[in-house]
Amino acid sequence: MIDTHAHLNNQFGQEANLDKLRWVVLSSGCLQDSKDNLKLARTNPKYRPAIGIHPQEIKDNPIKLEKLISNEVVAIGECGLEFTDGVDRDKQIALFRFQIEMSQKYNKALIVHSREASDETIEILKSYQNLRGVIHCYTGGKKRIKRFLEISDSWYFGIDGNITYEAGLSEVVKNIPKDRLVLETDTPFLAPIPHRGEQNKPEWVEFTYRKVAEIWNLSFEKTEEIIDSNASRLFNII
Numbered sequence: 638m639i640d641t642h643a644h645l646n647n648q649f650g651q652e653a654n655l656d657k658l659r660w661v662v663l664s665s666g667c668l669q670d671s672k673d674n675l676k677l678a679r680t681n682p683k684y685r686p687a688i689g690i691h692p693q694e695i696k697d698n699p700i701k702l703e704k705l706i707s708n709e710v711v712a713i714g715e716c717g718l719e720f721t722d723g724v725d726r727d728k729q730i731a732l733f734r735f736q737i738e739m740s741q742k743y744n745k746a747l748i749v750h751s752r753e754a755s756d757e758t759i760e761i762l763k764s765y766q767n768l769r770g771v772i773h774c775y776t777g778g779k780k781r782i783k784r785f786l787e788i789s790d791s792w793y794f795g796i797d798g799n800i801t802y803e804a805g806l807s808e809v810v811k812n813i814p815k816d817r818l819v820l821e822t823d824t825p826f827l828a829p830i831p832h833r834g835e836q837n838k839p840e841w842v843e844f845t846y847r848k849v850a851e852i853w854n855l856s857f858e859k860t861e862e863i864i865d866s867n868a869s870r871l872f873n874i875i
């Protein structure tokens with residue numbers, strides 16, 4: 638099993654039990670997170686750091702982000718658009734484009750966050766060629782799956798623990814091609830049943846794998862094999 642999206646800076650990373658996991662992608666929301674994740678990744682080879690600036694952190698300077706790039710970085714993100722009230726959309730778009738271009742320049746996966754901005758996100762991503770990335774915590778519904786798939790042959794959907802209690806998400810997963818799905822916890826958020834409401838942990842991605850196995854009507858082992866090979870292709874990790 639692989640957790641493709643966790644926020645483990647602060648104390649969570651030291652406490653996590655990674656025995657059952659092959660690796661965990663450490664998502665970053667700001668410059669400080671990015672530095673912390675690079676540091677945490679040195680404590681355990683199963684930690685694979687991403688560096689990035691979330692759309693709500695537009696105060697951070699992307700030039701400084703680019704200085705943190707190194708071989709150990711597996712992805713840029715999370716970055717994207719969040720068009721809630723009163724935000725500076727133009728600034729968010731410029732920051733997003735900078736990070737998309739960084740992922741291309743350094744051949745890293747792109748981790749995209751999108752809230753209240755699905756159509757604008759798709760439009761921007763489609764203006765680039767050959768992207769390799771994931772729409773994290775996918776909430777675009779059944780109707781946008783096809784449009785996200787048109788971004789590139791290396792575009793993936795990240796699904797979280799809320800699939801264990803949101804019936805609509807099961808319907809979404811049925812419509813995502815099996816070779817384009819990866820699973821994530823978004824630790825410390827979105828803990829799955831039977832831990833709903835608690836602080837999430839990477840090891841609980843297992844409940845999401847089990848739910849997908851049930852939806853696909855496949856064994857846990859076969860499901861794990863498919864999902865893990867998707868994550869390996871996405872992040873270019875063998």
Ligand SMILES: [Zn+2]
Nearest residue numbers: 642664715823
């Ligand atoms: Zn996140």
